[in-house]
Amino acid sequence: xxxxxxxxxxxxxxxxxxxxxxxxxxxxxxxxxxxxxxxxxxxxxxxxxxxxxxxxxxxxxxxxxxxxxxxxxxxxxxxxxxxxxxxxxxxxxxxxxxxxxxxxxxxxxxxxxxxxxxxxxxxxxxxxxxxxxxxxxxxxxxxxxxxxxxxxxxxxxxxxxxxxxxxxxxxxxxxxxxxxxxxxxxxxxxxxxxxxxxxxxxxxxxxxxx
Numbered sequence: 001x002x003x004x005x006x007x008x009x010x011x012x013x014x015x016x017x018x019x020x021x022x023x024x025x026x027x028x029x030x031x032x033x034x035x036x037x038x039x040x041x042x043x044x045x046x047x048x049x050x051x052x053x054x055x056x057x058x059x060x061x062x063x064x065x066x067x068x069x070x071x072x073x074x075x076x077x078x079x080x081x082x083x084x085x086x087x088x089x090x091x092x093x094x095x096x097x098x099x100x101x102x103x104x105x106x107x108x109x110x111x112x113x114x115x116x117x118x119x120x121x122x123x124x125x126x127x128x129x130x131x132x133x134x135x136x137x138x139x140x141x142x143x144x145x146x147x148x149x150x151x152x153x154x155x156x157x158x159x160x161x162x163x164x165x166x167x168x169x170x171x172x173x174x175x176x177x178x179x180x181x182x183x184x185x186x187x188x189x190x191x192x193x194x195x196x197x198x199x200x201x202x203x204x205x206x207x208x209x210x
Contacts, residue, residue: 011072011199017065018193024058027051037178040103041185042122047098059095062189063088066129069192072199077142080135080150087128094121108172129188130157145198153191160184 028044032051045055070084099118104111111119136142136150164184167177 007072007074008200010068011196014065014068014072015193015196015200017061017068018189018196021058021061021065022189024054024061026058028055028058037182038175039173039178040099041181042094042099042103042118043101045095045098046101046103048101052098056095059091063091063095065192065196066091069196069199072196073136073146074142077136077139077146080132080139083128083132083135087125087132090121090125090128094118094125097121102173105168105173107169126161126184126188129192130154130161133157133191143198143202145202146195149191149195149198153187153194156187157184157191160187 025041025044028051029041032044032055045052045059066084066088070081070088073081073084097114097117099115100112102109103119104115105119130153133150133154136146137154139147160180160183164177164180167180171177
């Protein structure tokens with residue numbers, strides 16, 4: 001009973017952190033001096049941005065959400081929990097190491113070491129969350145509701161992630177990448193929030209739940 005309560009408390013914390021983090025990052029992106037949807041979300045965290053503090057606070061809060069969600073999942077979902085933990089560490093690194101103006105990335109722009117570290121950490125964080133969804137989908141002992149939620153999230157996130165990667169390699173920074181990136185991040189945040197809400201309502205459910 002105590003363990004079940006602890007899982008629900010962690011899930012509630014994850015839900016709250018997803019909302020708070022997403023709001024902070026959105027405010028920084030919308031109100032900040034960045035190029036709007038034609039640029040990367042990370043541009044809101046550039047050092048000379050007046051909203052860099054709000055952006056970093058939002059990123060670190062989202063990292064906390066991933067850790068709490070990892071702790072809220074049932075023990076049989078260890079692979080997904082580990083992946084979410086990796087995603088949290090990568091998210092912290094992404095928020096700690098800021099990119100330079102425009103967040104340049106190869107192959108179309110010359111990037112600094114900080115740009116590469118930041119970009120790599122951001123990509124790794126998103127990939128870890130998407131792989132966590134897949135890990136839940138293929139965990140037969142996990143509750144049906146969690147697997148269905150993960151299946152929907154993965155079905156949306158995988159093609160978006162592929163499209164973002166191809167667009168970055170073939171087109172580079174611009175409206176296409178900017179919009180796709182925002183949609184992908186919205187999908188991952190939505191999955192995290194929905195999963196946390198299910199865990200709050202029902203606890204770390206196993207297969208018998210339908």
